[in-house]
Amino acid sequence: MSRKRVYIYLGIIIILAVVSAGFVFSQEIEKIGLNLPDFFNIPFKLGLDLQGGTHLVYEADLSEIEDHSSAMAGLRDIIERRVNLFGVSEPIVQTQEAAGQHRLVVELAGIKDPNEAIKMIGQTPFLEFKEQKSEQETQLILDKQKELEGKSMEEIEQIENWMLALEDPYFTSTALTGKYLDKAEMGFEQNTQAPLILLKFDDEGSDIFEDLTSRNIGKPIAIYIDNVLISAPVVQDVISGGDAQISGQFTVSEAKELVMNLNAGALPVPIVLISQQSVGPTLGKISLEKSLYAGILGFLVIIIFLILFYRLPGVLASLSLIIYILFILTIFKLISVTLTLAGIGGFILSIGMAVDANVLIFSRMREELKEEKSFNVSLIEGFRRSWPSIRDGNITTLIVALILFWFGTSFIEGFAFTLSIGILLSIFSALFITKTFLWFFAGTKFENIKWLWV
Amino acid sequence: MINFTKHRRIYFIFSGILILASIVCLVVFGLNPGIDFTGGSILEIEYKGERPSNQEITEQLSEFDLGTVYIQPTGEKGVILRMKHIDESVHQEIIQSFGQVEVEGLEVQGVELVGISSVEERRFESIGPVIGQELKEKTKIVVALVLLSIVIYIALAFRKIQKPLKSWHYGIISVLALFHDILIPLGIFAVLGRIYNVEITIPVITALLAVLGYSVNNTVVVFDRIRENLLKRGGLFEDVVDMSLNQTLTRQINTSLTTLFVVAAIFFFGGETLKYFALALILGIAAGTYSSIFLAGSLLVLWFRWRERRAG
Numbered sequence: 001m002s003r004k005r006v007y008i009y010l011g012i013i014i015i016l017a018v019v020s021a022g023f024v025f026s027q028e029i030e031k032i033g034l035n036l037p038d039f040f041n042i043p044f045k046l047g048l049d050l051q052g053g054t055h056l057v058y059e060a061d062l063s064e065i066e067d068h069s070s071a072m073a074g075l076r077d078i079i080e081r082r083v084n085l086f087g088v089s090e091p092i093v094q095t096q097e098a099a100g101q102h103r104l105v106v107e108l109a110g111i112k113d114p115n116e117a118i119k120m121i122g123q124t125p126f127l128e129f130k131e132q133k134s135e136q137e138t139q140l141i142l143d144k145q146k147e148l149e150g151k152s153m154e155e156i157e158q159i160e161n162w163m164l165a166l167e168d169p170y171f172t173s174t175a176l177t178g179k180y181l182d183k184a185e186m187g188f189e190q191n192t193q194a195p196l197i198l199l200k201f202d203d204e205g206s207d208i209f210e211d212l213t214s215r216n217i218g219k220p221i222a223i224y225i226d227n228v229l230i231s232a233p234v235v236q237d238v239i240s241g242g243d244a245q246i247s248g249q250f251t252v253s254e255a256k257e258l259v260m261n262l263n264a265g266a267l268p269v270p271i272v273l274i275s276q277q278s279v280g281p282t283l284g285k286i287s288l289e290k291s292l293y294a295g296i297l298g299f300l301v302i303i304i305f306l307i308l309f310y311r312l313p314g315v316l317a318s319l320s321l322i323i324y325i326l327f328i329l330t331i332f333k334l335i336s337v338t339l340t341l342a343g344i345g346g347f348i349l350s351i352g353m354a355v356d357a358n359v360l361i362f363s364r365m366r367e368e369l370k371e372e373k374s375f376n377v378s379l380i381e382g383f384r385r386s387w388p389s390i391r392d393g394n395i396t397t398l399i400v401a402l403i404l405f406w407f408g409t410s411f412i413e414g415f416a417f418t419l420s421i422g423i424l425l426s427i428f429s430a431l432f433i434t435k436t437f438l439w440f441f442a443g444t445k446f447e448n449i450k451w452l453w454v
Numbered sequence: 455m456i457n458f459t460k461h462r463r464i465y466f467i468f469s470g471i472l473i474l475a476s477i478v479c480l481v482v483f484g485l486n487p488g489i490d491f492t493g494g495s496i497l498e499i500e501y502k503g504e505r506p507s508n509q510e511i512t513e514q515l516s517e518f519d520l521g522t523v524y525i526q527p528t529g530e531k532g533v534i535l536r537m538k539h540i541d542e543s544v545h546q547e548i549i550q551s552f553g554q555v556e557v558e559g560l561e562v563q564g565v566e567l568v569g570i571s572s573v574e575e576r577r578f579e580s581i582g583p584v585i586g587q588e589l590k591e592k593t594k595i596v597v598a599l600v601l602l603s604i605v606i607y608i609a610l611a612f613r614k615i616q617k618p619l620k621s622w623h624y625g626i627i628s629v630l631a632l633f634h635d636i637l638i639p640l641g642i643f644a645v646l647g648r649i650y651n652v653e654i655t656i657p658v659i660t661a662l663l664a665v666l667g668y669s670v671n672n673t674v675v676v677f678d679r680i681r682e683n684l685l686k687r688g689g690l691f692e693d694v695v696d697m698s699l700n701q702t703l704t705r706q707i708n709t710s711l712t713t714l715f716v717v718a719a720i721f722f723f724g725g726e727t728l729k730y731f732a733l734a735l736i737l738g739i740a741a742g743t744y745s746s747i748f749l750a751g752s753l754l755v756l757w758f759r760w761r762e763r764r765a766g
Contacts, residue, residue, distance in 0.1 A: 049727070057585065098588060114578075118542050273542060274582035283498065283576040290725035297723060298716030305712060342657065345728050348720060349664070349735070352713035359712070360675070363705045389678045392611050393671035396604060400667030403599050404660065407592060411656050419664070 001439045009436040013323065020326040023333050042333045047340035047414065048107060050288045052281030053088070054114035055410075056121070058104040058271040071269050072102055079104060082120055086111055104271060114278040122271065127178030127199075128224040129209075130171035131216055141169040171222045171232075174212055180205025182242070184259045189247060195255035197246040206242025214238040223248075225258065287341050295348045299325070302355060310362050312452040313438070317358040320433040324354055328425055332418075343414035350422020356393065357430030360386040365438075366453070375447035379438055383431070390430065394423050458699045459692050462752035469634055469749060476641020479648075485640070486647030488655035489536070491590050493583030497535045497545070498528065498576040499552065505531045518548060524651060528726060532576065539580055549575060593659055600663055604670050605629055611674065615681050618691055618758055627753045628673045631745040635669040636662060639737035652730060661734035669742025672710070673750045676702050680754070691758050695751045703747065710743040 001009075022029065026040045048055055065071045072095045080093045083106060092107040111117055133141075144165040148156050156162050182205070185198040201209055212221065213235050220232040223246050230248040250258070279287075303321070306314035328347065332339060365382030373381070401423065404416035441447055489496060506514075508525045511533065515523055524536040540548075552573040608628045612621035639662060646652035679698035687694070714736060721732035 057582075059582075059584075101584075115542065115546055275580065275585050276542065276545075277579045277581075278575075278577065280574065280576045282500070282574065287725050287727060290723060291720070291728060294719040294722075294724035294728075295716070298719035301715040301719070302712050305708075305715065309708065341725075341727050342660070342731075345657075345720060345724075345731055348716050349713070352716040353668075353709075355712040356671075356709040359705055359708045363702075363708075367701065385682070388682075389675045392674045392678060396607060396670040396674065397664070397667035399603050399607060400600050400663055403596055403603065404663060407596050409589065409592075409656055412660050415660050415664075 001436075001442075003443070006436060006439045006442075009432070010440060013433055013436060017323045017326055020323075020330040023330040024326055042336070044329075044333060045336050045338045046109075046284075046288070047338045047343070047410075048109055048277070048284075049279050049341045050284045050339065050344075051110050052279050052284040053107065053109040053111055054117060054276065054278040056106040056108075056114075056118065056273060057275040058106070058121075059274045060102045060104060061270045061272070062102055065269055068102060072104070075104060075269055075271070079106065079121055083108065083117070086117055086120075103274075110281070112281070114276070118273065118276070122273070127181060128227075129174050129176040129212065130168075130222040130224060131174055131212065132219050132222075133170060133172050137172075138169045141165065141167050145169070174208075176201075176205065176208045176212055180208065186252075186255050186259045187245070194247065195250045195252050197248075197250070197255055197259055199244040199246065201242035201244070203242070206240065209242055209244060210238060210240045288344075291341060291344045291348070295344065295351070298348060299351055302352065306355065306358075310359075312441070312446070313358075313362045313365070316437040317355065317362070317434055320358070320429050320437060321351070321354060323433055324425060324429040325351065327429070328418075328422060331421060331425075337417065337421075338414070339418075340410065340414035342411040343418040346415040346418035347422060350419050350426060353397070354422065354426030354429060357386075357390045357426055358434055360389050360393075361430060361434065369450075369453055375453075376442055379442060383435060390427060394427055398423050455696065455700050456703070457696055458748065459696055459752050459755045462748075462756065465748040465752055466756075469745070472641075473634060473637050476637045476644070479641045479644040480637075483644040483648040485644055485654045486651065487590075488653035488658075489539075489579065489581050489586065490656045491586045491593075491654070493539045493581050493586040495535075495537050495540050495545070495578070495580040497537075497548070497578050499533055499535070499573040500529070500576055501531045501533070502572050502574065503531075505533060511535075514551060515548065517551070518544060526651070534726075539582055541580070545578060545580065549573070589656070596663065600666055601629070601632070604632065604666065608670070608674070608677075612677060612681065615684065617684075619754060619761075623754070623757055624677050627750055627757070628670060628677070630753060631673050631742075631750050632666060632670065634745050634749060635665060635738055635742040638741045639665070639734055642737055643734070655730065657728065657731035658734045661731045662738060665735060665738025665742060668713070668739060669746065672706060672742050672746035675705065676746055676750055680751070692755050695755055699747065699751050706743060706747055710739055713739055 022036060022040050023042065026036055026042070029036055030041070060072060060075060062068050062071060076093050076095050080091075083091045083093055086108060088108045088111050090109065092105070094105045096103040096105055106121065108114070108117055141164055144161065148159065148162060148165050151159075180201050182200045182202045184200075187196045187198045188194065189196055216235045217237065218234065220234045222232040223230050223244075231246055233247070299321075303318045306317050306321075308314070310317065328350075331337070337343065361382050364386040365378050368378035368381045369375070398420060401416045401420040404412050405420070407413070407416070446452060505527065508527075511525055512523065515535075518540075520540065521538040526534045526536070528534050605625050605628075608625040609622055612624045615621050615624070643652060643654060643658065647654070676698060679702050680695055683694045683698050683701075717732050717735045717739065720728050721736060724732060
């Protein structure tokens with residue numbers, strides 16, 4: 001390598017390393033008051049096992065259904081809508097076909113109470129009528145919400161009556177729910193032709209409704225479906241006989257579906273929960289901390305070992321290992337790899353393996369230097385001769401990782417993916433970064449100081 | 455220079471005993487498959503107060519139909535319960551029954567304090583038997599695929615060597631070494647399964663498959679060197695093998711050490727989920743390093759001698 005080329009490569013490596021460090025430590029850099037451009041600010045995406053959350057697998061019974069794919073699509077849409085209510089970021093709802101069985105996979109990251117979610121996913125659409133709270137109550141809740149604004153969960157739990165802020169400030173539940181529904185029908189508004197939902201209550205429901213309307217003349221009654229406010233008409237007069245109508249902003253097909261769901265009182269096909277994996281946020285946090293601690297510790301031991309054993313090349317290998325880690329973490333952020341415990345395991349393992357290519361090269365170089373060959377010749381020979389071993393050795397691990405990836409279980413996928421990226425990048429780091437570092441010393445007075453190298 | 459292949463009888467006997475013992479353990483004890491493969495439930499809870507004894511927990515759970523429940527303390531106040539596949543309602547009842555212990559004591563003026571519980575649920579997994587069965591089938595296919603692709607790869611990588619042994623000889627010996635590297639950890643897991651109820655879970659299988667790739671890597675490095683030395687220098691086959699082993703020895707040990715450092719860190723500090731994953735890696739890497747230094751070359755020499763003798 002010519003001197004000029006060494007400097008160019010070194011420049012490229014340093015720029016890439018600095019940019020990567022910007023990505024990896026974006027939050028820490030912001031904290032000390034430096035402002036980075038926005039595109040640096042990508043968070044790591046943590047899997048369910050690290051941030052807490054639940055992974056549910058439902059089996060759908062399609063024995064009564066002819067058009068399987070549309071039934072599953074309908075099921076997915078409904079569940080998706082319900083799941084969106086939990087307020088978790090990026091919920092996943094997927095249909096899956098395995099061994100002739102149709103399944104629905106639901107992943108809710110960061111959810112506090114999986115049981116509540118399971119209940120809501122499996123339930124029938126929940127129709128509820130609510131009446132207005134007194135102004136005093138409303139004010140109380142709004143005040144409390146203001147008080148809690150911008151506080152962390154720990155701080156909030158210190159505040160008296162903090163649970164109050166979780167309540168709906170405007171409406172309070174009544175006894176009238178979908179339980180008393182006799183049937184639902186679709187109709188159209190006479191003037192605007194907008195679709196409506198017509199409800200007919202049973203006898204008991206009619207009585208409650210009559211009572212409710214008589215209490216609230218001139219005030220709104222809110223109609224909720226699946227905890228979403230659909231409409232809040234103002235009561236004009238007492239309604240007896242048990243007829244009510246909901247005029248929300250429906251499209252015709254939405255109204256049709258709602259009517260169908262309210263009547264059937266169920267999902268389009270029955271589903272059974274066949275597998276559940278839930279991790280509490282505490283355990284997730286502990287797992288993350290422990291695995292990071294293990295990774296850092298292992299990494300430090302490797303660095304000490306490399307430097308003691310290989311001296312100057314060891315220092316260079318450590319440097320290239322640090323850059324390797326920065327690159328990998330940047331890739332994780334940029335292509336937003338979901339980091340699971342298994343993924344971190346694969347990543348840590350790949351750190352151990354990444355050293356291999358360096359070790360192969362240094363061992364070879366040492367042999368050549370011991371045979372009294374010049375520094376440049378030893379360097380060239382060291383890389384040339386270790387290449388077949390690096391190639392053959394890594395390919396087998398890569399093949400295994402690729403087969404594992406096909407396996408399709410999330411634990412294994414996470415492991416195989418990070419391991420594969422790790423292996424590919426480790427070859428690059430040895431052949432490009434370490435090589436450039438070594439060439440940097442060629443032709444300098446360092447190359448003659450034997451104890452640094454052998 | 456260390457004369458590795460000279461003492462090959464000792465290595466063969468040593469490894470033979472280990473393999474035999476592993477097979478016996480596997481046959482007698484069998485492996486202890488985790489709920490990933492059999493279906494079942496794991497519930498991990500943390501007590502807010504003092505952790506009750508296993509006896510007390512068993513008694514508390516006796517009202518439910520749970521089959522055999524394995525209770526394993528974890529950390530200071532945690533407990534991991536393993537039982538058969540239960541559905542969500544049973545799960546909730548169990549959680550509530552744990553909560554009540556303290557709630558009863560705290561009952562104020564007959565008002566039950568709902569929502570206060572003496573345990574925190576950390577993890578709950580419940581896997582249906584169907585899913586477990588599917589995973590079992592898949593695992594078999596993956597293991598077969600991995601082995602097959604490794605044999606094909608080695609046969610291809612060494613296709614240029616024809617003398618004195620053919621490339622497929624190297625392939626077969628690599629696979630023999632692989633069996634050694636996998637059987638021994640499996641045997642140890644069979645023993646651990648019997649004594650400490652350690653289970654073969656997806657992470658353990660993953661680790662063992664990764665070991666396959668890794669230990670082939672070690673064997674390939676030695677064979678690569680033999681290939682190079684054969685083409686370059688020639689000479690007595692035993693001497694070439696011995697020289698190659700000596701030249702690669704530092705690399706073998708150093709690479710295994712660096713990997714072992716990180717894996718050991720995971721084992722000791724990485725938490726419960728990755729613990730046996732790390733152990734499988736440690737055992738596999740140790741066995742793989744041993745076999746690549748002591749077995750692979752010696753087996754080549756043995757085969758070579760045998761062919762010589764047969765040829766007269």
